[in-house]
Amino acid sequence: MHFVAPCTRRSLALLLGGLLLVGCSRSDKSASSTSSSTAASASGAPSAAAAPSSVPASAAAVNGEGRRRGLRHKPANLLMRAGQPCPPVTNDRIWRFIEGLDECPRVLAEGEIAQELKDAWAAKVLRAGTFPTSVAEIVAAMASKVPEMASGQKSYVVGEGSQVQLSVAPRDGGRDLRYVVTWGEGQSAAIFLSALPGGGSSFLQIIAWDAAKSSFNFYEYSTARPGWIWTGDSSYALRDEARGHGCFDCHHNGTLIMKELATPWNNWHSTQAPIDPRVVPEAVANEALFQNREPASGLEGSVRDGFEGYHNARLKKLIQRKNDGSHQISGMPELLSHVISSSTINLASTQIVSDPTRATAPQAPVNGLPSDFLLRDSVLQDVVSLGYTFPELNIKRADYDAYMKTQEYRLVHDDEKSPRYEAPGSTYFAFFVPVPSAEDTYIIKVLRNDHLVSDKFIAAVQMVDFANPVFSTVRDALLKYAEQLPSSTLARDQNDIPQRFAALVDRGAQGQPPCETSRLERCTAEQQFLFFWNIPDALNPHDPKKPEPWKKEMSGRLQAYLDVVGKRLGTPQGLDDYMRLALSRHEQLKQWPVLHNLFEFSLLFPRTTPLIRMNVDGTVDPI
Amino acid sequence: MILKQFDLPAFLNDFPDDPRKAKELAEAWNKNVNRWTEAAILGDPWTVLNDRDRSYYYNPLTTELPPGVTLTDAPIPWTAFPNRILHFFPNASKREQWKFADEGPPNVGGNPYTPEGPRGWQDEYCEWSVTRGDDGKITKVMFTCENAEYWFTLWNVSPERVLALYQELVSPEVKIEDLYLTNGQKVVIDPSTGRPAYNALNKWNSTTTGGAVHLVSPPNTLGAEIYLAAAATLLRAHGNVPVTGKDELLDCSRYGQAFRNSDPFIGWNVNTLVRKSGDRVTLKNPVGLYIQQPHFGQFLLPDNAPDGAKPADYWRIVRGQPGMGLHAVFEVPSGLGFTVGDITINGDPIEYGSQITQTFQMQLTGQGIPSTQPPKATECQEPNPAHLPAPQVLQFPALGNANSRSTLAPQVAQGSAVSLTLTGGNIKKGATVTFLGEGVTAHGTDSWTQIDKDTASMVIRVEVAASAPLGDRALLLTNPDGAHGPAAPGMLEVVPAGSIPVSAAQVLEVALPGDAKSWSEAAPLKPAALAYKR
Secondary structure: OOOOOOOHHHHHHHHHOOOOOOOOOOOOHHHHHHHHHHHHHHHOOOOHHHOOOOOOHHHHHHOOOOOOOOOOOOOHHHOEEOOEEOOOOOOOOEEEOOEOOEOOOEEOOHHHHHHHOOOHHHHHHHOOOOOOOOHHHHHHHHHHHOHHHHOOOEEEEEEOOOOOOOOOOOOOOOOOEEEEEEEOOOOOOOEEEEEOOOOOOOEEEEEEEEOOOOEEEEEEEEOOOOOEEEEEEHHHHHOOOOOOOHHHHOOOOOOOOOOOOOOOOOOEOOOOOOOOHHHOOHHHHOOHHHHOEOOHHHHHHHHHHHHHHHHHHHHHHHEEEOOOOOEEEEOHHHHHHHHHOOOOEEEEOOOOEOOHHHOOOOOOOEEOOOHHHHOOHHHHOOOOOOOOOOOOOEEOHHHHHHHHHHOOOEEEEOOOOOOOEEEEOOOOEOOOEEEEOHHHHHHHHHHHHOOOOOHHHHHHHHOOOOOOOOOOHHHHOOHHHHOOOOEEEEEOOEEOHHHHHHHHHHHHHOOOOOOOHHHHHHOOHHHHHHHHHOOOOOOOOOOOOOOOHHHHHHHHHHHHHHHHHHHHHOOHHHHHHHHHHHHHHHHHHHHOOOHHHHOOOHHHOOEOOOOEEEOOOOOEEEO | OOOOOOOOHHHOOOOOOOHHHHHHHHHHHHHHHHHHHHHHHHEOOOOEEOOEOOOOEOOOOOOOOOOOOOOEEEEEEEEOOOHHHHHHOOOOOHHHHHHHHHHOOOOEOOEOOOOOOOOOOOOOOOEEEEEEOOOOOEEEEEEEOOOHHHHHHHHHHOHHHHHHHHHHHOOOOOOHHHHEOEEOOEEEEEOOOOEEOEOOOOOOOOOOOOOOOOOOOOOOOHHHHHHHHHHOOOOEEEOOEEEOOHHHHHHHHOOOOOOOOOHHHHHHHHHHHHHHHOOEEEEOOOOOOEEOOOOHHHEEOOOOOOOOOOHHHHEEEEEEEOOEEEEEEEEOOOOOOOOHHHOEEOOEEOOOOHHHHOOOEEEEEEEEEOOOOOOOOEOOOEEOOOOOOEEEEEEOHHHHHOOOOOOOOOEEEOOEEEEEEEEEEOOOOOOEEEEOOOOEEEEEEEEEEEOOOOEEEEEEEEEEOOOOOOEEEEEEEEOOOOOEOOOEEEEEEEEOOOOOOOOHHHOOEEOOOOOOOOOOOOOOOOHHHHOOOO
16 A cells, blocks of 8 residues: 555656656646536436446446556656756756646755755755665665654555465565655654665655644655655645646645555555565565564554644634634635545455455454445544444355355456566455545544534535445535635634535525435435435433434434345345445546546456457457 | 573663662562573473474573674564454444443453453553543543563562552552452462462452553463564474465464454564574563553644643653653643543544554564574474373462462472462373472372363472572473473472561461451551461
């Protein structure tokens, strides 16, 4: 799983291939427009039953393609300004190149550096005239220039092929390994490096916390463009010109990302899935950074520290106290988008090893499908405290194993730089799927704690197409109402946003054909939201333990849904449906506007039934 | 260079003003760690095959380091929150998972959750206790990773010091009687010291609300940790196919419980160190499991916190030192207008102590001597068809009868005779006991208890000659059919004559004085009462 530089592998792969790239940039205007149009069309499509997924399940079932999408990186030697190639960079100063804003890299003036770059990497290394060109040089530079952080150096290793056994691929067979190296004082890291292991990393990305402006600064160095370039800070991720460009095509919120943020860390070296030195190239196994690798739980802490600290500061900047004691909050569309949609995603799984020959209890059922796969449990239960319980979500081991075989699950390493190989079976941990991000959930909690949104508002939004907690075009249709609310007022812990939002939705629902509330999932997003929002919320003053009516209604619907899922999971048809749903979610991630950049490596998700071709004798064969 | 002694955990000094007692404690501790180390290196040559002579785990007290060799440190961290709760209750809400970790999980499949017992489920070598205010909000959480063995040892040196520490760590209301091991209404006297024995599960250290001074979950022992590390040095293979996966190794070597963060990962790391470079491994001195600093970036103070205040301000390492925390407290001083329950972690108000355990790691450090040749791999552990009798625990009957958690070797003075209970596996009635070395003899008695199909205990009478050399004795257990395995090291210690009160070995229990209904109510025992001879 990827961390600071989601695009690193693509960039590196091509850089190593001799192509010149612009860091991890991509021109994604087409993707952005797709996003808007998808949302718009869904909002006007009452037949939402067919709308939630943009990837038909049938396509997912045969998918497997997982081929890398056409890369739209703009080679550096094609960067043009006024019809002329951009001048080369040099590695003796700090450059600036923020994609979307800058046509060419330019030298940062001293004044700009002093103003913009107060993080330790810029202040103590680059500004001291040290310009490392390798991981080893960065480590040495940190030790000599930032000794107070050097003692806190930690290294982490991730690789989508890190659990592939030697019987499938040799140790040099390509396992998509990357390092993340962090430095900081105490437990929390302030500087993050992402690079390839093995000493020859031709692409280095550093993200450094700048406490003065409460933002992360992003830096890149590549052999293709050999100079240290500042590629922007967190704030640029949300600026229209830079949004979705450069590294912000992956760091959508301008912060750190770690897709597998929580246990059991399918692809990271971790307590649950340690990476064996025998399966990595010998040169890597002998590197100090590899030998000293720490389990991913440590990085989880630093990544959470990072994005939470950034969003806390961001929110503080958005809240202005007025003379009458109330507060004006700007940037509401962006803030509400975290409640409604997915600004990024995480990947979660069971704790059950998929391959029975490697599992501790090979007969035990595959249990514990991620709760957030089925509904936004991390919000509906953990934040809003709706009252429902999950049934046991068990797949009999024999059924699971048989399904893997009949559907020909396999991980395919499909990289032009190393031999193709296939590992039978699925990901190391079973049921590895995209889920709503901890980052969005955190922002929801902060908005709630600061009384900017109410429990009922959060829940009413999440109940729209609740069975599809990610990749819901239905729920995304509500984004357009958030965009009409640039600011809000908070007075006496009461915010006007929920009511204003509901009023807009109510207006938007006018004229929509009526729908049956018994089949609420067939109603429009507006109708679904309003159904829940309009349920009375008064507590019974005589019985404070009695749940509010809206909670009761929501909980009842969720319980009924979960009960059905629990029962169906035990049937062949249910198992097939939910396994295909997981595959479908993989495909949605690969294709979802903007989020698709987080799919970087073919080994990330399993493939199933192989692609086939027709023969002249009327039979078919695998391709 | 040879290590001079195993130091106290985190280089503690619990007797800063009493060098004599400090020395006594240090010497006793050194002996304890040495015994666990030797037992761990021997492994289990009795009940299983392929799990003995773990020579790639080395005893630094007896291993000469080659000149110029550099020891390789290998820190091994893991998250303090019990992962088995996440494994067994994956679809419980976060709040439920936190509650289970704080207060105990429900049954699993109709059976009680294991490990059972007070704080049994807090099985990642970190246990904690939560204090709440009248409004139910948390005001303080104390965390401990101190091993119980240290406290038994400290108690043997100075019960008064243990009491003082309890009063400092938990409550000034702690009384010495609260810490006594009792059997029914009677205080149990430890014949090794002639004083009341220590109860590790006393009321100030056996709940998740009344204080957490040291670890009490059954798997959270230091001896077990050393044993695990040594077991993991054995390389494994099925035929010519090496066994290297974390779970496969666990199944093969059986050195821990699956789905914990700690044991499987510790074992895998040690095994990898040996396998990759042939390192001989030990746990770095001072041997211990240590609390690391939380990720305070996930903590958010309430708006009414003082300007400039930071969450880290409210975290104190009370015992140990940074990087080697033994006892930590998260508490907001009174008078600041807010408390721990008003602080959020990841946006959630702190409602349970376990939320904090999700933000910090535990850590131990392995240490390797570079070598050139990894050992030959062996097949997986399997039952020994020879069923050799295995000595497991040797304990004074009074302690065993009162379910003492002490695993310290019993001390017997020169020129004295005592009764001891030996618990063992595959032990048959009529088995004989021999202590290796001079001056210690054992005689069987009629006392015999079959505990389960494979385990039994027998009482033996042990006589120590006045001229017996001081020090540890290994115990050789032989079944009536002559079957026996190797002697178990460090099962008994001969101490100088006169170092234990004369009558102590005879004293088993002291009756509750006066009309007191419990030892907490009773007046402190006077030395004279301890001279009581039953």
